[in-house]
Amino acid sequence: MLRPRSRSWLPLVCLVIAVVCSARPLADDPALAASNGDAFVSRDAAGASWTVGNSAIQFSVGFSRSRTLTVESFWSPANGAQLDVDQTADTSITLNGDKLALTQSGTLSFTGAKASATDAGVQLEFTFEHTTLHTIVRRFYVCYPGTPTIETWTRFEAPAGAPPVAVSDMSAWTFTMPLQPVRWINGLRGDNASQPVPPGDSFAVDGGDLDEGETDIGSTARSSEAFVPLIFVGGDVNEFYGGVIWSGEWRIAMTRAADRVTVAATFPGISTALTPDRPIEVPHAFFGYAPKSADAEAAALRQFAVNGIRRGRPIQPLVTYNTWFPYGTSITEADVDEEMHRASALGVELFVLDAGWWLGAGKNGQADYTSGLGSWTADPERFPARLIGLADEAHDLGMKFGLWVEPERIALETLRMPGGANEQWLATTGGSYNTDGRSAIVCLAAPAARKWLLSKLTTLMDSVHPDYLKWDNNAWTNCDRAGHGHGETDGNYSHVMGLYTVLDELRRLYPDLLIENVSGGGNRLDYGMLAYTDSAWMDDLSAPSSHVRHNIEGLSKAFPPAYLLSFVINSAQESIYDYDLAQIVRSRMPGVLGLTYRFTDLDDDLRQRLAAEITRYKLLRDTITSSAAALLTPQAPVSEDGWDILQEVSDDHRNAIVFAFKNDSDDGTTVVWPRGLDADTMYGVRSVDNGDMGSASGADLMRDGVQLVHAWDGSRAHLIVFTAQ
Numbered sequence: 001m002l003r004p005r006s007r008s009w010l011p012l013v014c015l016v017i018a019v020v021c022s023a024r025p026l027a028d029d030p031a032l033a034a035s036n037g038d039a040f041v042s043r044d045a046a047g048a049s050w051t052v053g054n055s056a057i058q059f060s061v062g063f064s065r066s067r068t069l070t071v072e073s074f075w076s077p078a079n080g081a082q083l084d085v086d087q088t089a090d091t092s093i094t095l096n097g098d099k100l101a102l103t104q105s106g107t108l109s110f111t112g113a114k115a116s117a118t119d120a121g122v123q124l125e126f127t128f129e130h131t132t133l134h135t136i137v138r139r140f141y142v143c144y145p146g147t148p149t150i151e152t153w154t155r156f157e158a159p160a161g162a163p164p165v166a167v168s169d170m171s172a173w174t175f176t177m178p179l180q181p182v183r184w185i186n187g188l189r190g191d192n193a194s195q196p197v198p199p200g201d202s203f204a205v206d207g208g209d210l211d212e213g214e215t216d217i218g219s220t221a222r223s224s225e226a227f228v229p230l231i232f233v234g235g236d237v238n239e240f241y242g243g244v245i246w247s248g249e250w251r252i253a254m255t256r257a258a259d260r261v262t263v264a265a266t267f268p269g270i271s272t273a274l275t276p277d278r279p280i281e282v283p284h285a286f287f288g289y290a291p292k293s294a295d296a297e298a299a300a301l302r303q304f305a306v307n308g309i310r311r312g313r314p315i316q317p318l319v320t321y322n323t324w325f326p327y328g329t330s331i332t333e334a335d336v337d338e339e340m341h342r343a344s345a346l347g348v349e350l351f352v353l354d355a356g357w358w359l360g361a362g363k364n365g366q367a368d369y370t371s372g373l374g375s376w377t378a379d380p381e382r383f384p385a386r387l388i389g390l391a392d393e394a395h396d397l398g399m400k401f402g403l404w405v406e407p408e409r410i411a412l413e414t415l416r417m418p419g420g421a422n423e424q425w426l427a428t429t430g431g432s433y434n435t436d437g438r439s440a441i442v443c444l445a446a447p448a449a450r451k452w453l454l455s456k457l458t459t460l461m462d463s464v465h466p467d468y469l470k471w472d473n474n475a476w477t478n479c480d481r482a483g484h485g486h487g488e489t490d491g492n493y494s495h496v497m498g499l500y501t502v503l504d505e506l507r508r509l510y511p512d513l514l515i516e517n518v519s520g521g522g523n524r525l526d527y528g529m530l531a532y533t534d535s536a537w538m539d540d541l542s543a544p545s546s547h548v549r550h551n552i553e554g555l556s557k558a559f560p561p562a563y564l565l566s567f568v569i570n571s572a573q574e575s576i577y578d579y580d581l582a583q584i585v586r587s588r589m590p591g592v593l594g595l596t597y598r599f600t601d602l603d604d605d606l607r608q609r610l611a612a613e614i615t616r617y618k619l620l621r622d623t624i625t626s627s628a629a630a631l632l633t634p635q636a637p638v639s640e641d642g643w644d645i646l647q648e649v650s651d652d653h654r655n656a657i658v659f660a661f662k663n664d665s666d667d668g669t670t671v672v673w674p675r676g677l678d679a680d681t682m683y684g685v686r687s688v689d690n691g692d693m694g695s696a697s698g699a700d701l702m703r704d705g706v707q708l709v710h711a712w713d714g715s716r717a718h719l720i721v722f723t724a725q
Ligand SMILES: [Zn+2]
Pocket: 426, 427, 428, 443, 444, 445, 446, 479, 480, 481, 484, 486, 491
């Protein structure tokens, strides 16, 4: 096993990189140099080693130590921390069952490297050709400014006339590094309003010391059913993190051997056919190396999400009203009209008509959102002015208008309707739809199915003009049906690729459209959906508040908090009448503030108090929108008199909010030590309820902390705002 070089080489590399960034010394070979902001690609003088990185990460690969494309170094120029990574290949290729390495010469032979600046970062591309199949294999590494993260993927292309080639055992990345405790975030795990899982299981930050042998996280269906597709491996100064940008099946295996661990992100069990007209791309993935602290890791992932995955498209949380919980499918135009006027007066900015607006919905009761699904036609009896009338009214009231859709599923009864889906497009596994017997998944691998779906979506968009689609997905089938352009093992892969194609086209046609990502709760919370969607519903179980906070506190480790949507709801555990309303609302404020209630639930007093909290959220929102989150305590729910405290610090470190929640209402105090403030900057500190708390430097605040005093007659939710002076 080759070990990395000693630290003594660092100053030399720093010097070389400084020259690369400032003077572009590779001008004599410009095809191999690229920069964008602080992101760059460089090649060493011998021409056998390439570095992609920025001021926070440098990742070098090359052929200098072997004939195989090999990881040479992986370190942080910001603090000199170096990952002691094995100098081996970081991926493998399997074509027609042969596992192959990316080699300078051999079965797969290197034909060139290309560096380029892209709209969002820089890209390093290595190209190889199979000597007999003539398959072209491209390996990509991409870096974006402002995040210590590298995106990577492999692409396969077949020349004209080539016979099909089986691509299998897809590998995203693999690294062997020192053994350290690992952490991951649990997935939804089936949590929902009617069958909650044990408290604290879904979206819990979990992990610990690894046993000898292999520990896996992953999914065989949708991305985050059991785990969020992301892993952290501890370190002394910096931590490794890595994940996949993918909404279907995946695996991250952690294999401990003595004092080393091999971490590998793969897409196992898939064999898919490469043909000249069907290039195959392994799902994109990423890895990074950030300073070991919750705020630095979250900031690194937030910058990757926004600058990289979303190509700079911002996340803009809107105060969102939703009709589902009070109305279900028993909703009419008159209900929506009444609610829209009341919601607008409270300060709601986005009104979402949830499931139930179409012909045939609710045949089996208020919760029946399957009947009629796929008709794509508003029920003319309940919505005589059609939906465009409601969209226009929302706009007149100063709100955006959103509609629930579940594009990937249809009720079987709609197959008989004019314009309905074709039964041949439906996903089956072993000949069964594998759903509830009344509905089925439309396999988006089939081009004709995608064309049909896009026509339904564009007709809806063009006839209703919604600003927002709540894109749900309540069932899943790993399709093995013939005739869809996929085989027996790549239905999952091919559907997700088809889904991305549809979302991509929708984005192209309607660039301002906002899309909410929901999948029976958060079954598809991943970086693939984050590329296309602007908010994400976490969990149908929207109470108690400690459960909502538990979800935000876990998921904001992976995703920008402003992406995470939950609702204020009147629940049996927490009645909005006799409970701490500020605590209920503020528990949702670290993310997207949503509300779901029937207007008749609110008397004037409650309405005023709710409106005041909405106003408060809007005052804090610029910071929430531009922040990464870090949990400063154990994840909620905490012990009886404990506190759970989440902080959000803006990208420029000039604004921060501490969301501190006391579990019980008894008198009590705690001290909050914020992180990630600028040490030399003076911050004014203010309690949302109690006013000015004074000012201090970032260094003093982080060292001495801020004491919070809770009195039994005040809200248990304490919001502390830090503003650079
Ligand atoms: Zn299929």
